[in-house]
Amino acid sequence: MDANHSTMQEQTRVAREDAPCVRVAAAATSAWALAVRHDDVRQGIECLLATTLAAFDATRAEVHLHEGTVLTLRAHADAPGAQQSNETHRVEQPLTLADGTLGVLAMSLPNRAVPVEHEKAWQLLTSELTQLLQADKSAQARKVSLQAIRERESMCRKLVELSNDLIQSVDPAGRILFVNAAWRRTLAVEGLQFEGRSILDFVHPDSLDHCMQTMKRTFEGEPLQRVSFAFINALGSKVWVEGDVIPRFEDGVVASTQGFLRRIHTPLESNEESLRRLELHDEAWEGSPEALAFLSVDAKVTRINAEFSRLFGYAAEDAIGKSIDSLLVPERLRVEGAELCQHAGRSETINLDTIRRRKDGSEIDVSLIATPVRVNGRQVAIQCIYRDIRDRKRLEAHLARSQRMEAVGRLAGGISHDFNNLLTVIHSTADMLVDRLPKHDVLCEDVREIARAADRAASLTRQLLAFSRKQALAPLVLNLNESASEVVRMLRRLIDEDIDLVTDFCGNIGMVLADPGQLEQILMNLSINARDAMPKGGTLRITTANAIVDEVGCKPLGLDPGAYVTMTVQDTGCGIPSDQLEQIFEPFFSTKAETGNGTGLGLATVYSIVQQCHGAISVRSEVGAGSTFTVYLPRTDDIAALRETKPAERPRTQSETILVVEDDRAIRTLVERALTKSGYAVLVADTPAEALHIADNNPQISLLFTDVEMPGMNGPDLAERILEKHPRIRVLFTSGYSDDKVFKDSGTPAGAHFLPKPYSFAGLANKIRETLQARS
Numbered sequence: 001m002d003a004n005h006s007t008m009q010e011q012t013r014v015a016r017e018d019a020p021c022v023r024v025a026a027a028a029t030s031a032w033a034l035a036v037r038h039d040d041v042r043q044g045i046e047c048l049l050a051t052t053l054a055a056f057d058a059t060r061a062e063v064h065l066h067e068g069t070v071l072t073l074r075a076h077a078d079a080p081g082a083q084q085s086n087e088t089h090r091v092e093q094p095l096t097l098a099d100g101t102l103g104v105l106a107m108s109l110p111n112r113a114v115p116v117e118h119e120k121a122w123q124l125l126t127s128e129l130t131q132l133l134q135a136d137k138s139a140q141a142r143k144v145s146l147q148a149i150r151e152r153e154s155m156c157r158k159l160v161e162l163s164n165d166l167i168q169s170v171d172p173a174g175r176i177l178f179v180n181a182a183w184r185r186t187l188a189v190e191g192l193q194f195e196g197r198s199i200l201d202f203v204h205p206d207s208l209d210h211c212m213q214t215m216k217r218t219f220e221g222e223p224l225q226r227v228s229f230a231f232i233n234a235l236g237s238k239v240w241v242e243g244d245v246i247p248r249f250e251d252g253v254v255a256s257t258q259g260f261l262r263r264i265h266t267p268l269e270s271n272e273e274s275l276r277r278l279e280l281h282d283e284a285w286e287g288s289p290e291a292l293a294f295l296s297v298d299a300k301v302t303r304i305n306a307e308f309s310r311l312f313g314y315a316a317e318d319a320i321g322k323s324i325d326s327l328l329v330p331e332r333l334r335v336e337g338a339e340l341c342q343h344a345g346r347s348e349t350i351n352l353d354t355i356r357r358r359k360d361g362s363e364i365d366v367s368l369i370a371t372p373v374r375v376n377g378r379q380v381a382i383q384c385i386y387r388d389i390r391d392r393k394r395l396e397a398h399l400a401r402s403q404r405m406e407a408v409g410r411l412a413g414g415i416s417h418d419f420n421n422l423l424t425v426i427h428s429t430a431d432m433l434v435d436r437l438p439k440h441d442v443l444c445e446d447v448r449e450i451a452r453a454a455d456r457a458a459s460l461t462r463q464l465l466a467f468s469r470k471q472a473l474a475p476l477v478l479n480l481n482e483s484a485s486e487v488v489r490m491l492r493r494l495i496d497e498d499i500d501l502v503t504d505f506c507g508n509i510g511m512v513l514a515d516p517g518q519l520e521q522i523l524m525n526l527s528i529n530a531r532d533a534m535p536k537g538g539t540l541r542i543t544t545a546n547a548i549v550d551e552v553g554c555k556p557l558g559l560d561p562g563a564y565v566t567m568t569v570q571d572t573g574c575g576i577p578s579d580q581l582e583q584i585f586e587p588f589f590s591t592k593a594e595t596g597n598g599t600g601l602g603l604a605t606v607y608s609i610v611q612q613c614h615g616a617i618s619v620r621s622e623v624g625a626g627s628t629f630t631v632y633l634p635r636t637d638d639i640a641a642l643r644e645t646k647p648a649e650r651p652r653t654q655s656e657t658i659l660v661v662e663d664d665r666a667i668r669t670l671v672e673r674a675l676t677k678s679g680y681a682v683l684v685a686d687t688p689a690e691a692l693h694i695a696d697n698n699p700q701i702s703l704l705f706t707d708v709e710m711p712g713m714n715g716p717d718l719a720e721r722i723l724e725k726h727p728r729i730r731v732l733f734t735s736g737y738s739d740d741k742v743f744k745d746s747g748t749p750a751g752a753h754f755l756p757k758p759y760s761f762a763g764l765a766n767k768i769r770e771t772l773q774a775r776s
Helices: 001-016 038-056 118-163 183-187 207-217 271-287 306-312 322-326 331-345 392-438 443-468 480-494 516-532 551-557 601-614 664-676 689-696 714-725 742-745 761-773
Strands: 060-065 070-074 091-097 102-109 167-168 176-179 225-230 238-248 255-262 289-293 302-306 350-357 362-377 379-387 476-478 499-503 511-514 539-551 562-571 617-622 624-635 657-661 683-687 701-707 730-735 753-756
Touching: 001 302, 038 060, 038 102, 038 118, 060 167, 091 118, 102 118, 118 225, 118 392, 167 183, 167 238, 167 539, 183 701, 238 683, 255 761, 289 306, 289 753, 306 362, 306 379, 322 331, 331 350, 331 362, 392 664, 443 539, 476 516, 476 761, 480 516, 480 539, 480 562, 499 664, 511 516, 511 624, 516 539, 516 562, 516 601, 516 624, 539 551, 601 617, 657 664, 657 689, 664 683, 689 701, 689 714, 701 714, 701 761, 714 730, 730 761, 753 761
Parallel strands: 499 539, 657 683, 657 701, 701 730, 730 753
Antiparallel strands: 060 070, 060 102, 091 102, 167 176, 167 255, 225 238, 238 255, 289 302, 289 379, 350 362, 362 379, 476 511, 539 562, 562 624, 617 624
């Protein structure tokens, strides 16, 4: 094999000498893989093909590239292979690199394959050809990359030259490396040579020290913004510039600085314009709606505006020269004040909500923004902006309280609904037991006590429903004096003898639109609270009045301006601590927690009812001097809405058929027993779907008695479906809570009959008969 390879090398040498391209590429070796020009590559390929023809007695040698290039070389007529038969054998070898295949080397032999002893030479030729093609590919890629770099550099230079900013580059010794056309034009030095010139040669003497300090800081690695200094142009005039100077690092060391500057006008060059600008600045400063103060870097006041004096009570002569902490920061916040000064001293902007003290010692909620003021890159002052946020804090507290009450209200409403179902069973069952027991049975009083306990529990659930705004409402146009008088008669029996109850009702009181029961609940809760605040006696005063709330007075109350009627409950009791005033209307908060007498729902319920009436409630209290609660209700002139109520007729039971729809099994069974005992024919359904089926098959039904809230379909929707086919059927709704929104959304008439849970056996019988006897 070695002898054959030596023969192959000798044949290759002879072929190179005889081939027409040997003179161009006399050393066809792997060294051709180096980067060469494209023409040299083509000549090298032709030389290798000539070698292939001579070495293998081939008739044809070809190179096929994927790019579409085909190079072909045929044997001369007097070559050994050319005299052979026309029948040939084609041999191919891929030209493969690590990143893919470039193409194929093909050789046509006279009807035979490559001899085994020549395979190594065949592979050598293929390898050399592959390297040669790769060299050409790499050279072309480098050529394209270098061209792109040159184009980008040329574009950057053009942009720099076209810029209106003064752009410069300076080495650590201060020598100018580059200045652009705007720089040369501004200083009138277009034809000047800058090689070896110092930048300081062009700096005005007045700015020389400052410029040297600036250079020192930037070559220490500090980027500077908005530096300003003066150049001197070729005519000897001062040229003020301002801009940024940025260090450029190489291997971690500042190799040069780059300045991006622009020409500015100083007061010396435009004195009139600058004075006008200063006057405008002073007007804006004094007229600002926010409190402004300038501080020195050590937090001493240097200037304040009119709003600062109004907000905090300090005149300019009282504040200037004083530490801002000693003026405004409360003792308990001195650590916060010191930290803020440290942050401001480090050129950090501060933005926070905090509390500051006024000259009279009172405290105020403010929003504070402290911003560092820099000149020539150095901090020289601190600007503080104070904004009064008391209204915002009040609204945030009101919103938070409303959200808490809404959440608890939803919970309370749900509990009341389920609890009322249980109370309905307890109360009605107790009524039925009393009817079944002999009148003088000793158990009768025990059963009546059960009923009374159910009544007391029902009173508590009504309070929860009022708090959650799911109580059954019947708003009427009312005279507040008449409603208050009814409550006062009850109060005289509830308050202690050592408490004087005084009333002062306005003679020409306005009318209000409200639910009578809710008004009684408001006055009763406030009066009971007042009684409990005077354990040793005192005076309870209840007054009514007309009031006009203007644009100013409506804000703290959260009302719209307009006419209102007020009801005030005032006591001379122990009073409420100031730190508890913001919490007294929150659910389950009680000032009587220590005595165990408070549920925490009384004032929360009052607040919810007042809000439901689109009114407001305010409180003033002082420890040891008593409390005053004032309720504001919108005044109405809709006298047409006044109506009288007639007592219900005594039930006269007949043999009507009643369809009872109730998803609670215990109540359903109880109602069925009670109505059957009263002489009615009763059909029961536990789902709306079953009720629809029963109604379709029983046209004799006289009344539908249905719960409002049920799975799958609510009571109003069920009633509407049944009334479409049976319009003469009367409808009576019931629910553990009755939010009249359910009826409005369903389209049921506002006068629909309703029986709230819990109800007694007698209450159920009365309401059934009232509904059956109602006019169509």
